[in-house]
Amino acid sequence: MCGRFVFSRPIDEMRAIFGTTNPPPNVAPSWNMAPTRLAPVVRLHPDTRQRHLDLLRWGLVPHWARDLKSARQPINARSETAATSPLFRDALARRRCLVPADAFYEWQATPQGKRPHAIARADGDMLALAGLWDSWRAPDGEVLRSFVILTTEANDVVRALHDRMPAVIEPTDWPLWLGETAGDAPALLRTSRAALRIWPVSTRVNNVRNDGADLLLPV
Numbered sequence: 001m002c003g004r005f006v007f008s009r010p011i012d013e014m015r016a017i018f019g020t021t022n023p024p025p026n027v028a029p030s031w032n033m034a035p036t037r038l039a040p041v042v043r044l045h046p047d048t049r050q051r052h053l054d055l056l057r058w059g060l061v062p063h064w065a066r067d068l069k070s071a072r073q074p075i076n077a078r079s080e081t082a083a084t085s086p087l088f089r090d091a092l093a094r095r096r097c098l099v100p101a102d103a104f105y106e107w108q109a110t111p112q113g114k115r116p117h118a119i120a121r122a123d124g125d126m127l128a129l130a131g132l133w134d135s136w137r138a139p140d141g142e143v144l145r146s147f148v149i150l151t152t153e154a155n156d157v158v159r160a161l162h163d164r165m166p167a168v169i170e171p172t173d174w175p176l177w178l179g180e181t182a183g184d185a186p187a188l189l190r191t192s193r194a195a196l197r198i199w200p201v202s203t204r205v206n207n208v209r210n211d212g213a214d215l216l217l218p219v
Contacts (some may be wrong), residue, residue: 002076002129002149002166004205005104006031006118006216007040009126011053014100017126018042018174020053027055031215034208035059035075041147043097043133044178051178056097060148061136062087068136068144077132079152079167079189088148091132096177096185098169099129099149103216105205108161116205117161118216122195128174130167130189152189157196168192 007014008029015024020042033039038055045052059073072087082088103120104127121127130150137143154165167189175181177188199218204210 002104002106002151003035004208005033005039005099005101005129005166007033007100008102008213009100011040014040014126015053018051018053018098018100018128020051021048022050022052022054025053025055030211031213032205032208032211033058036073039099039147041097041099041131041133042128042178043095044180049180054145056133057144057146058149059146060087060091060132060134061144061146062091063134063136065136068138071136073146074148076151076164077148079130079150079186082132082150082189083186088132091134091148092186094179095133096179097131097133097147098174098177099131099147099166101127101129101166103127104129104166105201106158106161106165116201116203117198118201119158119165119196119198122197127166127194128169128171130169130177150189153191155192155196157198161198165192168194170194 011024041056065071103118107114131147133147150167151164152167158165176183
């Protein structure tokens with residue numbers, strides 16, 4: 001699964017990497033992005049069909065939800081069943097997105113307790129995590145846009161910690177995943193072939209109130 005991640009690069013650098021066209025959102029970097037918070041997400045704007053970098057809430061609220069209190073608001077979705085799940089199938093067909101991340105965290109079970117690790121690309125590039133988004137309208141007319149991260153079987157690197165990991169979309173596949181080109185986008189939801197590096201980090205990351213570059217320091 002994916003319960004925390006990092007986006008630490010300047011917003012203008014992220015815009016250049018992903019080729020987004022809208023004015024940059026006002027967001028501070030986070031080394032401990034947690035569910036229910038706003039995170040930058042790359043999606044095709046439904047009207048202009050141009051790439052936008054927008055702030056969406058982590059925890060998907062489907063457009064048909066009756067109210068926030070009763071909505072499940074999942075942060076992860078299994079790639080293998082997303083196409084048949086009533087919660088995700090419409091978004092998988094129509095509202096796919098990329099979640100930029102410099103790293104994500106996973107916890108390894110040990111006799112001393114769960115030990116957090118950071119995982120990033122070995123080449124230093126940003127990860128583009130596969131996501132789905134939706135737009136929910138409250139009775140007062142306020143619109144909440146939210147997202148979920150898709151997961152798949154862990155690759156050889158991550159499997160030492162957990163049997164699941166976020167699905168990673170490679171740059172050559174971004175147009176297909178975002179819907180700019182036609183093709184079988186769900187076929188991209190395979191175990192990541194990207195070269196990854198992994199290292200243990202401080203248990204300070206366990207507390208969502210802790211946020212700073214020191215969280216990525218190896219211990």
